[in-house]
Amino acid sequence: MPRPEEASTSKSVSPLPEPPATFKSLGLIDPLLEALDRVGYKKPTDIQLQSLPHALEGRDIIGIAATGSGKTAAFALPILQKLWEEPKGLFACVLAPTRELAYQISEQFEALGSAMGVRCAVIIGGMDMPTQQIALAKRPHIVIGTPGRLLDHLETTKGFSLRTLKFLVLDEADRLLNMEFSEAIDKILKLLPKERSTYLFSATMTTKVAKLQRASLTNPLKVEVSSKYSTVDTLLQYYVLMPFIDKHAYFIYLVHTLAQNSIIVFARTKAEAQMLSIILRILGFAAVPIHGDMSQSQRLGALSKFKSGSRKILVATDVASRGLDIPSVDIVINYDVPQHSKDYIHRVGRTARAGRSGKSITLVSQYDVELLLRIEEVVGKKMDMFETEAEDIAALKERVEEAARAAKSEMKDADANGKGKKRRRDDGRGGKDDRDRDDDVVEAGMPLVKKKSKHRR
DNA sequence: AAAAAAC
Secondary structure, X not given: OOOOEEOOOOHHHOOOOOOOOOOOOOOOOHHXXXXXXXXXXXXXOHHHHHHHHXXXXXXXXXXEOOOOOOHHHHHHHHHHHHHHHOOOOOOEEEEOOOHHHHHHHHHHHHHHOHHHOOOEEEEOOOOOHHHHHXXXXXXXXXXXXXXXXXXXXXXXXXXXXXXXXXXXXXXXXHHHOOHHHHHHHHHHHHOOOXXXXXXXXXXXXXXXXXXXXXXXXXXXXXXXXXXXXXXXXXXXXEEEEOOHHHHHHHHHHHHHHOOOOOEEEEOOOHHHHHHHHHHHHHOOOOEEEEOOOOOHHHHHHHHHHHHHOOOOEEEEOHHXXXXXXXXXXXXXXXXXXXXXXXXXHXXXXXXXXXXXXXXXXXXXXXXXXXXXXXXXXXXXXXXXXXXXXXXXXXXXXXXXXXXXXXXXXXXXXXXXXXXXXXXXXXXOOOOOOOOOOOOOOOOOOOOOOOOOOOOOO
16 A cells, blocks of 8 residues: 655644635535535635545545544535536445444535435444335435444345445544454455545544555545644643542532533443443432443433433443534543543543533542553643542532442342343344333433532632 | 444
8 A cells, every 4th residue: 555645734834824715715516515504614624624625636535633623524525526526326435433423424414415415324233224224225325334234234235235336434444443343344345346535534543554554545645634642722621630439429529510511421331331320310410321231222312312401411431432523512521541542532522622612521540640641641731630629529428429339239230130031132133113212221310419508619 | 441333
């Protein structure tokens, strides 16, 4: 594979000021300009500005830009433009590492392609297989999906192939090119025409040529508008140093103090996300979990409750760390310090998107200090200490511990129950849509934590 | 490293 050529984008070679570019001056066609107007996109972001001209020329592109900087439109716009010029067959395939992200990308394509009648099919696991087969039979222009289920269709759904494909996009490409996905990705790639354009996009792209090679790019152009591991300037990043055994109390203190905000909490494991969500519910906070042990309908339900604001707190595993665009998110709390700096960057990138402000707060115990320092080094920014009130935390401790015990036994019960009964079918192959089964999503109930009379800060 | 991803 040829080495990616670098586009001139870093600050050291900043071009002289030119008249501000518009979507129109980039040569986009009217139906797209119309849609951009309707969606409210005023002017191109850096990544769109830098990659669009080359994409329209037909180059393969490796796009690297910070979280929330408009990467989806950067690849959707050239694809839609080319589709308009030469509409034939299944035109483009976009792969994403999570189901929710695939769904969100399709919404973007539909919004931007609304004036040209574009048809999209979302092909993800956990959803009804026959329904997807019908969607594919309707000859969509663009298929957006997760690798496993897409491959399943390629192998089993009659009449479905990607032989006419003109574009392949790997969104969150560094993730998709990791080992976990390699088998499915390799198989899919073998079924694609060699003659096509390929786009790889992420905020944290590995430059390992060996990895990129798998995507079989042709003379790709690397468009890098932010350094590989940067966070945006509108994001204020804090840490809280606390003893490990008081983690729950500090966590609840933070949530309580910030209760007016829309918050995403990230936990390391599925069980922990579930547990925190239950603790929050017991203490009266409107929280909802999202992780891979939930059914797809529960996951979608959780997301929509959080998006609509009916739940102010989303407790997630890294299933929600990449790509999801929820404009209302004010604060990201890392209940755990991510082991990998990349994960940190994606997690905190759920807030402060598209120029908006946002905060992140990372809980740091005596065991996590090294990890935090490494993240600061990679991100190139020192975090500030988030002020806490020891007195307030001490006052919470007993109630929080009691809630944690109750949550633990609740989870044990649920586990025993689950083992006794027949395991839920959630492969979408049963023929029945599971959208209405919403039973064990954690619901918030009780009133808020007892208000303390004096409340400094 | 765990989570995610097809089942």
